[in-house]
Each structure stands twice: as C-alpha cells, then as structure tokens.
Amino acid sequence: xxxxxxxxxxxxxxxxxxxxxxxxxxxxxxxxxxxxxxxxxxxxxxxxxxxxxxxxxxxxxxxxxxxxxxxxxxxxxxxxxxxxxxxxxxxxxxxxxxxxxxxxxxxxxxxxxxxxxxxxxxxxxxxxxxxxxxxxxxxxxxxxxxxxxxxxxxxxx
Amino acid sequence: xxxxxxxxxxxxxxxxxxxxxxxxxxxxxxxxxxxxxxxxxxxxxxxxxxxxxxxxxxxxxxxxxxxxxxxxxxxxxxxxxxxxxxxxxxxxxxxxxxxxxxxxxxxxxxxxxxxxxxxxxxxxxxxxxx
Numbered sequence: 694x695x696x697x698x699x700x701x702x703x704x705x706x707x708x709x710x711x712x713x714x715x716x717x718x719x720x721x722x723x724x725x726x727x728x729x730x731x732x733x734x735x736x737x738x739x740x741x742x743x744x745x746x747x748x749x750x751x752x753x754x755x756x757x758x759x760x761x762x763x764x765x766x767x768x769x770x771x772x773x774x775x776x777x778x779x780x781x782x783x784x785x786x787x788x789x790x791x792x793x794x795x796x797x798x799x800x801x802x803x804x805x806x807x808x809x810x811x812x813x814x815x816x817x818x819x820x821x822x823x824x825x826x827x828x829x830x831x832x833x834x835x836x837x838x839x840x841x842x843x844x845x846x847x848x849x850x
Numbered sequence: 851x852x853x854x855x856x857x858x859x860x861x862x863x864x865x866x867x868x869x870x871x872x873x874x875x876x877x878x879x880x881x882x883x884x885x886x887x888x889x890x891x892x893x894x895x896x897x898x899x900x901x902x903x904x905x906x907x908x909x910x911x912x913x914x915x916x917x918x919x920x921x922x923x924x925x926x927x928x929x930x931x932x933x934x935x936x937x938x939x940x941x942x943x944x945x946x947x948x949x950x951x952x953x954x955x956x957x958x959x960x961x962x963x964x965x966x967x968x969x970x971x972x973x974x975x976x977x978x979x980x
Contacts, residue, residue: 726885727892730861752861755905763858764923765901769894791893795927 715743715777722773731766733773741782742813742826745774749805760804764838767808767828768796771840774812779822779844782814787846789822794842802837806830812840820846853909859902862895866906869942874910876903876941891934891968900928900957900971903941908953908975911945920978921953932968937961939968951977 719735722728731753736744747753747770755763776789802808811833812826822844827836853866853874864878878884878899886892905921912918942964943957953975958967 726882727895730883731894752857754857755901757856758920763856763898763901764926765858765862765894765898768897768901768926768928769892772893772897788887790933791928791930793927793929794893794897795925797925798923801922 715781718777719745719773727769728773731769733770736809738777738781741778741815742811743774743777743781744809744811745770745777746807746809748807759801761801762808764796764798767802767810767838768794770808770810771796771812771826771828771838771842774810774826775814775824775842775844778812778814778824778826779817782817782822789844789846792821792843792845794840797839798837799839800835800837802828802830808837809833810840822846853906854915855902855906858898862898862902864899864902873942874903874906876906878939878941880936880938885936889936891936891939893928893930893969896930896934896939896959896969897926897928897971899939899941900943900959900969901926901973903943903959904955904957904971904973904975907943907945907957908948908955911948912977919980921975922978923973924976925974926971927973928969928971930969932966934959934968935961940964949977950979953977 715738716735734746736746753762753766810828814824816823824842826840828838829836869875884895908921941959946954955973957971959969960967
C-alpha cells in the first residue's frame with residue numbers, strides 16, 4: 694500500500710515540530726511504492742546531507758552480461774537523498790519536485806556491492822534548491838558516480 | 851519484437867514494442883512499485899524508463915545481441931517537465947549521433963500525448979567495440 698494522506702500528515706507534523714527523523718521516514722517509505730521495489734535504506738545524516746543505500750539485487754541489473762546495476766536505481770537513490778537533504782537544510786517539510794538531475798558515471802559499480810548515495814544541499818533560494826553528491830560502492834574516496842541536481846519547492850506545506 | 855530487456859526493466863513492468871514507423875516504444879504500466887509521492891510516479895522510475903528506452907534504441911541500431919558492441923552510459927541528465935500521473939507511461943528515444951566510440955541519445959517519456967513529455971533525458975554512451 695502506498696503511504697496515505699494520514700501518513701503524510703503525521704510526517705509533516707514531525708518534520709515541522711523539529712522531530713525530523715530521516716531513519717523513521719525511510720523505514721516507512723521502504724515498505725511502499727518505488728522505494729520498496731529498490732529497497733532504499735537510511736544510513737546517516739547531518740544538518741545538510743543525508744546518506745541512503747540500496748543492497749545489490751539481481752532484479753535491479755541493467756546489463757545481464759556483466760551483472761552491473763542499471764543506473765535507474767542509482768538515480769532513484771540520489772533523487773530520494775536529494776529531497777531529504779533539502780528538508781534537513783531548510784528544517785521544514787517541503788514538497789520538492791526535481792527540475793533536473795545529472796549523473797556522471799566515473800566507473801561501473803562492482804557486482805554484488807551495496808550502493809550508497811550521499812547528497813548535500815549546498816544552496817537554496819526561496820523557490821529552488823541546489824544539491825550535489827556522489828554514489829559509491831564501499832569506498833567513498835572512489836565514487837562510482839558524481840551527481841548534481843536542482844529542485845523546486847512546491848511551497849511550504 | 852524479440853528484444854530481451856534487462857531484469858531491472860522487467861522489475862519496472864516495462865514492455866518493448868514498435869510503432870508504425872518501426873520506432874521502438876516502451877510502455878510502463880502504473881503500479882505501487884513505480885509510485886513516489888502519493889498519486890505520482892517516482893522520478894527514479896521515470897529515469898529508469900528513459901534509460902531503458904535509450905538502451906533499447908541503441909541496441910537496435912547496433913545489431914544482433916551476440917555481435918553488438920557494448921554501450922556504457924557516461925553521463926545521464928534527466929529533465930522533469932510534468933508530474934507523472936497514475937497511468938500508462940510511454941517512452942521512445944532518438945539517436946542524435948552514433949559514432950565509433952560515442953553515442954548521443956535523447957530519450958522522452960509521455961503519458962496522454964507525445965507532444966506533452968513528462969520527462970526527457972540526454973544520455974552519452976561510450977561504445978566499446980571488441
């Protein structure tokens with residue numbers, strides 16, 4: 694079942710009262726919708742960044758010859774992390790929509806490895822937030838992808 | 851068509867077909883597994899669809915599965931234009947250039963009308979010829 698309106702209201706209350714708990718948020722999302730399919734897990738956060746991860750899963754393979762994950766799940770991971778790091782930075786629950794997201798693949802992810810996405814919001818205006826980050830498969834100093842994106846606020850909720 | 855799509859495409863429920871012009875067109879039915887915020891498609895699922903449309907179109911141009919060179923995405927830029935709704939989503943791609951070492955591909959996704967894309971992606975591939 695997708696999260697319903699009551700879930701959204703409960704999350705919004707927590708977020709606006711300063712009880713923002715990214716782990717609880719992603720634990721809930723992980724049972725639903727597209728996040729459930731790819732298995733997004735919370736790893737860590739600070740006041741302007743968040744780290745999420747997905748385990749290697751055969752159903753997420755993009756190239757059966759090599760067993761390498763498709764880029765779709767990696768984009769999903771970084772997209773989700775982007776939305777959350779924007780909320781952490783602004784301290785408010787905003788619905789954000791992705792304007793664009795660019796992924797540069799530095800090297801293929803290793804087969805069987807868990808992929809971690811680290812995204813930070815480094816700047817935001819009244820209506821637009823700018824994010825940057827990377828994805829790695831075990832060693833943050835040797836990322837598999839570099840990611841940048843812009844997001845628009847749908848307005849304070 | 852006989853093109854075999856990767857496991858990730860199957861997980862998203864994507865199917866490949868051809869339109870009257872012989873162009874490869876993918877379809878992705880709506881379901882909880884591709885939902886993001888309530889009542890909308892997940893941006894990641896849209897990006898996944900765009901990527902598979904680009905791959906499928908490129909594979910088609912590169913020839914038979916056993917003989918074709920490998921295509922590795924180097925950069926993927928996705929622009930989100932409209933929120934994807936709870937309905938069937940289509941995607942098709944155009945190869946801007948297919949060279950010896952690089953391919954530039956543009957991919958579009960739409961729902962009610964191809965004239966109103968919900969998202970587009972520009973993908974640059976490295977072509978590895980053995």
